[in-house]
Amino acid sequence: MSLALSLHQTRVLGCLIEKEVTTPEQYPLSLNALTNACNQKSNREPVLSLAESDVQNALDELASIHLIMEDTASGSRVVKYKHRFCNTEFGELKLTAQELGILCVLFLRGPQTPGELRSRTNRLCNFRDVSEVESVLLQLSRREDGPFVQSLPREPGKRESRWQHLLGDSQEEQSTAPEPVMTSPSASGVEERVAELESQVELMQLEIDELKEQLKALID
16 A cells, blocks of 8 residues: 555544544544544644644545545534545455554554554554564564555664554655564563553543543534
């Protein structure tokens, strides 16, 4: 799958994928709700401040390459949007929940380590441990219809390499093949605990953000 998506396009697409899983009762999303999701201050890197016109432009661009569509089934007077990135009757791309969860978080937060991905995908899918995340990353890097991700060169002093998606037109760094990631047994317990605490904090922040969005929607 060869795509060269911009930052705004990956943010819009990532938000639609995320909200379909985490808040299905509010999906598809209106332009206002989608703009709020794109501009969330939590779970987004970089934090953006997009106008509705910016989001609409990204939607129009994604529609032109058949990655999003307007929802006409809800009967709402407000136009709503849903993605056609994968697992739909409109395309051949099929991803597991784990594969889609990883790509979604990479769309929303840029390059990340397997440990970060395990913590940050907790509302989208389940991983038993970091080694399972690494296994799925390797699958995504070797798919015949891909590759979808690649490993970046390990940064000095870092134990884990970061991974990035390959569907954007502006990648930080390039490498020819994924780097194997070695997990230190002595650090695994600490890593698991840190990941668990990060997950709990992010979950609470997400719930707060979603309550704010629901309140704003009621006021609007």
